[in-house]
Amino acid sequence: MYSASDLRKGLKVIIDGEPYIVTAFEFSKPGKGQALYRTKLRNMITGLSIDRTYREGETFEPASLEERAMQFLYKESDHYHFMDNETYEQIIISGESLGDGKDFLIDNLNVKVLLFGERAIGVELPNFVNLRVITTEPWVRGDTSKADFKPATLETGYVLRVPPFIEEGELITIDTRTGEFSKRVKE
Amino acid sequence: MNFQRGSKSKLLAKNWPLARRKKALQERACILRGIRQFFVGKGYLEVETPHRIPTPAPESHIEAIASGSWFLHTSPELCMKRLMAAGYDRIFQISRCWREKERGKLHLPEFTLLEWYRAGSDYRSSMEECEELIRFVATGIGLESEVIFRGFKIDLSEPWERVSVHEAFHRHARTSVKEALDRNLFDEIMIRDIEPNLGVRRPTFLFDYPAQRGALARLKQKDRTVAERFELYIGGLELANGFSELVDSEEQRIRFGLENETRRLLGKSIYSMPEKFLTELDEMPPSAGTALGADRLAMVFSNADTIDDVVAFTPEEL
Numbered sequence: 002m003y004s005a006s007d008l009r010k011g012l013k014v015i016i017d018g019e020p021y022i023v024t025a026f027e028f029s030k031p032g033k034g035q036a037l038y039r040t041k042l043r044n045m046i047t048g049l050s051i052d053r054t055y056r057e058g059e060t061f062e063p064a065s066l067e068e069r070a071m072q073f074l075y076k077e078s079d080h081y082h083f084m085d086n087e088t089y090e091q092i093i094i095s096g097e098s099l100g101d102g103k104d105f106l107i108d109n110l111n112v113k114v115l116l117f118g119e120r121a122i123g124v125e126l127p128n129f130v131n132l133r134v135i136t137t138e139p140w141v142r143g144d145t146s147k148a149d150f151k152p153a154t155l156e157t158g159y160v161l162r163v164p165p166f167i168e169e170g171e172l173i174t175i176d177t178r179t180g181e182f183s184k185r186v187k188e
Numbered sequence: 189m190n191f192q193r194g195s196k197s198k199l200l201a202k203n204w205p206l207a208r209r210k211k212a213l214q215e216r217a218c219i220l221r222g223i224r225q226f227f228v229g230k231g232y233l234e235v236e237t238p239h240r241i242p243t244p245a246p247e248s249h250i251e252a253i254a255s256g257s258w259f260l261h262t263s264p265e266l267c268m269k270r271l272m273a274a275g276y277d278r279i280f281q282i283s284r285c286w287r288e289k290e291r292g293k294l295h296l297p298e299f300t301l302l303e304w305y306r307a308g309s310d311y312r313s314s315m316e317e318c319e320e321l322i323r324f325v326a327t328g329i330g331l332e333s334e335v336i337f338r339g340f341k342i343d344l345s346e347p348w349e350r351v352s353v354h355e356a357f358h359r360h361a362r363t364s365v366k367e368a369l370d371r372n373l374f375d376e377i378m379i380r381d382i383e384p385n386l387g388v389r390r391p392t393f394l395f396d397y398p399a400q401r402g403a404l405a406r407l408k409q410k411d412r413t414v415a416e417r418f419e420l421y422i423g424g425l426e427l428a429n430g431f432s433e434l435v436d437s438e439e440q441r442i443r444f445g446l447e448n449e450t451r452r453l454l455g456k457s458i459y460s461m462p463e464k465f466l467t468e469l470d471e472m473p474p475s476a477g478t479a480l481g482a483d484r485l486a487m488v489f490s491n492a493d494t495i496d497d498v499v500a501f502t503p504e505e506l
Contacts, residue, residue, distance in 0.1 A: 006289050028292025031383065032419050032429045033401045034375035035249045036289070054376055058454060149208050164204060184204070 048097035237267035430478030
């Protein structure tokens with residue numbers, strides 16, 4: 002059992018018999034009041050999101066999902082194709098079910114596909130993935146007027162904030178749990 | 189004040205997120221200096237009280253972290269009031285405090301609290317002093333009368349807004365405080381409907397809380413269901429909490445008992461009565477005290493999204 006204080010982004014729980022993943026989480030505590038855990042949860046079967054606020058002491062059943070090692074092959078419109086590393090069986094997962102995970106899928110990436118019964122309902126990504134920067138503004142040496150961050154677009158179309166010294170064409174490491182820049186990869 | 193930006197080599201530091209925070213940490217240091225200067229200038233004595241104490245104040249929703257058979261204090265309130273009772277009539281302290289399981293964009297389990305007490309004062313004059321303090325600190329870091337925080341342009345010049353909890357529930361939630369309490373939704377309504385609307389054009393003081401939301405505050409003489417307590421909000425962020433202090437030990441013991449009863453109902457541990465504090469409380473003169481989150485004030489002045497941006501290390505980074 003999880004309790005409300007275990008809630009965090011990425012946690013998978015059962016609500017009304019169906020698996021949900023926490024996609025946004027905020028801890029709130031008004032002065033002298035009780036701790037409140039505000040969450041956005043995505044139904045891993047239907048892809049629909051709900052907002053729920055939980056109190057301290059509330060408990061959740063963990064969604065125990067079968068995991069299978071697979072490789073991401075390619076994307077075709079909103080269909081993401083994966084292949085089982087052992088049986089070579091291929092499956093398709095919709096972009097809706099993948100949620101934010103699709104921002105980090107590059108060809109041949111090894112992931113764990115999550116199964117609820119027989120159904121593939123999502124993927125578990127490695128904590129860190131390397132992605133190439135496609136577009137970002139150049140860094141002007143010695144320019145101190147710019148902010149600490151600048152936007153950059155990655156090969157998957159994902160846009161994030163990177164330090165000013167990151168240039169176009171560079172490979173960077175992203176923390177898939179937060180979606181944030183982690184480090185520059187030396188090639 | 190001129191803040192030096194990190195050099196190129198530092199921007200390439202291995203711990204880049206830490207290197208990036210240099211400007212915010214310089215600003216934070218400047219804010220703490222400003223706070224000290226303000227209180228010393230007004231004749232307050234800076235004190236330090238123990239961080240490790242035998243028992244915390246019993247409050248329904250504040251959890252202390254155990255340290256051996258004692259606890260890390262959740263605020264310096266009990267010790268500072270004992271100083272007041274012993275005749276120290278204007279004191280302030282900037283200290284680290286600990287609260288179990290409080291972690292989020294606005295919370296750290298270890299955080300920095302400014303707390304001050306003044307004899308002969310009440311919560312209304314505390315609000316005025318809060319205004320004076322924050323304006324003084326703002327001037328010290330080179331701000332004019334306006335601060336930009338969370339996308340709001342907030343005017344710090346006088347007068348700041350004052351809204352009672354009763355009025356705020358009526359205005360923003362279209363419900364009464366009584367109904368919210370009866371339906372056990374006071375906190376939910378507060379974070380969802382009320383807090384985001386407070387302090388967005390100028391800072392707002394929310395005042396006169398339900399008695400059960402101020403275990404150490406004096407109740408209003410005319411209405412015993414209301415505690416003389418206020419909270420300060422800037423850009424929807426709760427920054428400070430103050431009240432006219434309860435200085436009647438018998439009533440304090442009853443109020444602590446009620447808090448412990450709530451704790452028991454919630455399945456939480458019961459805290460023992462802070463007996464030395466209760467014994468000395470009757471000697472404390474009528475006073476007002478305020479606690480202000482120093483990290484959060486740093487957030488406002490550096491326009492930070494999260495508390496992580498204004499501290500050197502978060503627990504996850506250790």
